[in-house]
Amino acid sequence: xxxxxxxxxGAERAFVKIAIGLQTKGWIVKVISLRDAGxxxxxxxxxxxxxxxxxxxxxxxxxxIGRMTRVLNAxxxxxxxxxxxxxxxxxxxxxxxxxxxxxxSGIRVADRRWIVCIPEVMTKRLVTHYVAVSRxxxxxxxxxxxxxxxxxxxxxxxxxLPGIDGxxxxxxxxxxCGKDDQIILCVGRLSEQKAxxxxxxxxxxxxRLDPENFSRRKLIFVGDxxxxxxxxxxxxxRQLNAQVQMLGWRTDIAxxxxxxxxxxxxxxxxxxxxxxxxxxxxxxPVIASAVDGCTELIEDGKTGRLFSPDDPQKMASVLLxxxxxGDNSLHTARQSLPQMATNARRFxxxxxxxxxxxxxxxxxxxxxxxxSATSTTPDSR
Numbered sequence: 001x002x003x004x005x006x007x008x009x010g011a012e013r014a015f016v017k018i019a020i021g022l023q024t025k026g027w028i029v030k031v032i033s034l035r036d037a038g039x040x041x042x043x044x045x046x047x048x049x050x051x052x053x054x055x056x057x058x059x060x061x062x063x064x065i066g067r068m069t070r071v072l073n074a075x076x077x078x079x080x081x082x083x084x085x086x087x088x089x090x091x092x093x094x095x096x097x098x099x100x101x102x103x104x105s106g107i108r109v110a111d112r113r114w115i116v117c118i119p120e121v122m123t124k125r126l127v128t129h130y131v132a133v134s135r136x137x138x139x140x141x142x143x144x145x146x147x148x149x150x151x152x153x154x155x156x157x158x159x160x161l162p163g164i165d166g167x168x169x170x171x172x173x174x175x176x177c178g179k180d181d182q183i184i185l186c187v188g189r190l191s192e193q194k195a196x197x198x199x200x201x202x203x204x205x206x207x208r209l210d211p212e213n214f215s216r217r218k219l220i221f222v223g224d225x226x227x228x229x230x231x232x233x234x235x236x237x238r239q240l241n242a243q244v245q246m247l248g249w250r251t252d253i254a255x256x257x258x259x260x261x262x263x264x265x266x267x268x269x270x271x272x273x274x275x276x277x278x279x280x281x282x283x284x285p286v287i288a289s290a291v292d293g294c295t296e297l298i299e300d301g302k303t304g305r306l307f308s309p310d311d312p313q314k315m316a317s318v319l320l321x322x323x324x325x326g327d328n329s330l331h332t333a334r335q336s337l338p339q340m341a342t343n344a345r346r347f348x349x350x351x352x353x354x355x356x357x358x359x360x361x362x363x364x365x366x367x368x369x370x371x372s373a374t375s376t377t378p379d380s381r
Contacts, residue, residue: 001018001029001031001081002031002034002068002081002083003031003082003083003087004033004083004084004085005035005036005084006035006036006038006040006041007038007040008039008040010188010273010275011084011108013274014083014133014157014274016040017158017353017356018356019047020044020049021354021357022360022361025357025358029049030075031044031049032051032071032087034054034056034068034086034087034090035057037051037053041053052071054067054071059085059089068090068094069094072095072098078368079102079104079364080102081106082103084106084108085116088107091103093123093126101371102367102368103128104128105129106131107130107137107141107152109133110141110269112269117144120141120145121145124145124146129152129363130151131152131155131360131363132154132155132271133154134271134272134296135296137271137292138153138154155359156272156351156356157274157353158351158355159278159281161349164254164278164281167252167257167258167282170252171259175245175259176245177259181218182213182218182262183220183259183262184199184217184264184319185220185260185279186219186220186265187221187257187279188222188223189224190224190226190227190228192268193267194223194225195266196221197227197230197231199266199315200240200244201312202266202315203219203240203316204240206316209325210320210325213325215243218243218244218245219243220245220247221246222247222248222249222253222256223248254282257278257284258283261323261337262286262322263276263279263285263286263287264286264287264319265286265294266315267289267294268289269292270289270291272293272296276288276294276297276298276304277351280344280345281345281348281349283344285304285322285337285341286305287304287306287319288304288306290306290307298344299347302343303344303347305321305322
């Protein structure tokens, strides 16, 4: 299995779950990270799965092809399963050079950018099969890159219900919040894709629209990334320091979720955001941009709320509608949020990592059997 990097993130955590799950199904799993062996390498190693870091740079670092080719030649796999754009591209070319005949590409987001689509079109003939994380991702990828639908399977992520159920709500005082505060939580990488600056702008709009309740509204970011310093500057410029906290990456996200009021996900594009499923399982209502996989996880008004991406004004109005404004603020939140959380919790229970791993195992074995049958069929010419 190969992935672009093993830093903390939704795709990386899913990769680890699937790798460990396939090992329990009898596969001998080895992992290649194109970049460094980040924090998510540790649970793999604890499970006895070796991780080899190629220590390459961005997508322009062509050394990755030669380095992965050498790793594959040293220990040829029967199947190469890749995750994320750079690993998908490098893995296909390296597999061709190393004579690996079964290559499965994991498509994690509906990325329409030309920098992703053109290399995809140029190398798609090197792919045996694709796995998309949601139906919308599958449809977009097939349409944009000209991939035949019968070469694409959809396998949804799971959610760790027992782990989330076992988490205890963190005391609000440790977050600098009071018992009556409304906590708006954002969890994810601080990058352009996740649009954290739009969330800050929407929070500022809430201050202008409902100033009397603003003092007891808190915005908390859990995560890190390239936009951190820009985000910190924006918070200072808007004079929101007293109401906004940046916690960095945390291991107790489920506990923070259980102490929050709503989760906001403002992404410009998504695949199937794990954080939405985790929030739903934790009983935390979700407000998300109406993009790709988000619309498969949220039924607007029933299991959460949706808003148009890149629209901070609409995000703010949806938040105020859900949290309430003026004198009815607490009453509105107490009336509308519990039922939404109950509906979402019931929905999230239909997803499991066991189901996800089972589908990967079935697909990979089917591809292996098909390849074996083809290679042993006599030439009929």
